[in-house]
Amino acid sequence: MKKYFLIVSALLVTIPTFAQKQLSLDEAVRIALQKNPNLIKLKNSLDGAKAQLKSAYGDLLPSLGAQANFSWQRIEDAGSSQRNFLGELVQIAPSNVENRSYSAGIGGGVTLFDGLANYANISQKQNSLESSQYNIAKLKQTIVYQTTDFYYVVLNAEDLMRVREENVKYFQKFYESVNERNKLGSVAVADVYGAQVQLGNAELALIQAQNAYDQAKNGLLSYLALNVMEDYLLVNPFGTDRVIDTNAFLKNFEDMKTLVSVALDKRFDFKSQQLEVKSAVKGETIAFAGVLPSLSANYNYGTGAVSMDKLMDRTTLNVNMSLNIPIFSRFATETAIQLAEINTMNAKEDLLALERQIKIEVKQGYNDLIASKKSLEVALKNVTAAEENRKINQERYNLGSATILEVLQANRDYVDAQRNKINTVFDFYRQYDKLNNAIGRLDFSKFE
Numbered sequence: 362m363k364k365y366f367l368i369v370s371a372l373l374v375t376i377p378t379f380a381q382k383q384l385s386l387d388e389a390v391r392i393a394l395q396k397n398p399n400l401i402k403l404k405n406s407l408d409g410a411k412a413q414l415k416s417a418y419g420d421l422l423p424s425l426g427a428q429a430n431f432s433w434q435r436i437e438d439a440g441s442s443q444r445n446f447l448g449e450l451v452q453i454a455p456s457n458v459e460n461r462s463y464s465a466g467i468g469g470g471v472t473l474f475d476g477l478a479n480y481a482n483i484s485q486k487q488n489s490l491e492s493s494q495y496n497i498a499k500l501k502q503t504i505v506y507q508t509t510d511f512y513y514v515v516l517n518a519e520d521l522m523r524v525r526e527e528n529v530k531y532f533q534k535f536y537e538s539v540n541e542r543n544k545l546g547s548v549a550v551a552d553v554y555g556a557q558v559q560l561g562n563a564e565l566a567l568i569q570a571q572n573a574y575d576q577a578k579n580g581l582l583s584y585l586a587l588n589v590m591e592d593y594l595l596v597n598p599f600g601t602d603r604v605i606d607t608n609a610f611l612k613n614f615e616d617m618k619t620l621v622s623v624a625l626d627k628r629f630d631f632k633s634q635q636l637e638v639k640s641a642v643k644g645e646t647i648a649f650a651g652v653l654p655s656l657s658a659n660y661n662y663g664t665g666a667v668s669m670d671k672l673m674d675r676t677t678l679n680v681n682m683s684l685n686i687p688i689f690s691r692f693a694t695e696t697a698i699q700l701a702e703i704n705t706m707n708a709k710e711d712l713l714a715l716e717r718q719i720k721i722e723v724k725q726g727y728n729d730l731i732a733s734k735k736s737l738e739v740a741l742k743n744v745t746a747a748e749e750n751r752k753i754n755q756e757r758y759n760l761g762s763a764t765i766l767e768v769l770q771a772n773r774d775y776v777d778a779q780r781n782k783i784n785t786v787f788d789f790y791r792q793y794d795k796l797n798n799a800i801g802r803l804d805f806s807k808f809e
Contacts, residue, residue: 390505440456468660505805539553617724
């Protein structure tokens with residue numbers, strides 16, 4: 362009875378209090394695109410860019426305003442006496458006078474010509490709006506890449522933890538086997554102690570691997586703004602079959618020259634910087650408008666009276682035009698033009714620097730992917746060789762022709778080979794996504 366009670370108690374302990382929530386890679390990316398604070402703030406800034414463009418178009422339109430005034434004045438005189446021009450004393454009677462006036466009007470103004478600065482301002486604001494949209498698209502690609510990288514780190518840590526779990530099981534069986542053989546007198550007691558030490562080391566390595574897994578998962582959940590106290594189960598997007606056809610992955614990439622050309626055509630940050638150059642050129646036009654004459658017109662229609670019923674008896678219509686010719690602005694216009702030219706040169710330099718950086722990222726990303734592919738091929742071969750070597754040394758030890766040190770070294774080589782294979786597998790996935798991000802091919806639209 363006690364035995365059954367212990368079994369039931371153990372099962373109850375192993376049942377989790379809260380059900381695990383599954384989190385797929387697509388769902389993780391979708392959450393990141395919804396909750397990323399930088400993306401949210403950038404989208405908010407986009408509304409400001411739209412408002413500035415609307416304001417730029419508004420500068421072409423005439424302004425219109427209305428005004429109405431009412432004035433009331435009351436003068437009270439208590440009366441006094443004063444002499445007239447003949448020197449006679451004249452009494453002035455007390456008086457009480459009230460004055461009222463009413464007026465209303467409507468009017469405004471329009472800029473007829475300002476050196477084409479208003480049209481250049483519209484183009485500049487359009488470029489700024491498109492640039493902001495490209496920046497948002499680039500940030501979305503970055504979020505997809507970063508989320509995927511966080512996700513792979515967790516899966517990597519999970520597979521490494523499984524390797525440590527299998528290693529603990531191996532040493533448990535090995536320790537039991539060595540202990541039984543020691544009882545039969547076929548191995549020395551030193552082998553028992555050695556196996557026991559290795560079992561303890563394997564359990565310690567498992568604890569460290571579990572901690573690394575928890576840290577990696579917490580990092581992912583924090584990036585996704587999810588509750589780290591909830592238990593999430595990550596779904597491996599590659600399924601149970603972990604075989605990788607690296608050649609199929611590489612078929613998605615052309616030669617280096619083509620990859621660079623595609624990157625310069627698709628990269629949203631490069632498109633954004635090109636628009637920054639155009640905006641800077643429009644800034645020169647705006648600054649140069651300061652040396653050209655400007656023409657504006659004002660118009661006003663109004664009326665005024667001392668009583669409301671006579672307000673429309675007398676009306677006034679006024680239209681005037683003003684031509685302003687700049688002659689000397691105390692070098693302010695010259696300074697503005699020079700600063701605009703400098704801004705254009707800096708924008709072009711930033712574009713060239715970004716182009717060089719893109720070429721470096723594409724070339725380095727492609728080389729890293731090729732190196733990762735070769736490392737993975739070597740790692741797979743090492744796992745096969747290390748597994749066979751461990752079997753051989755285990756059999757030799759069972760037959761008494763090998764020492765326990767040879768068995769332990771063979772197992773250590775096998776565990777290292779497995780861990781290296783897992784690391785290279787996920788490194789290949791990360792390098793593949795990294796190159797796609799460098800080219801500008803990461804698709805975020807399917808997650809929105």
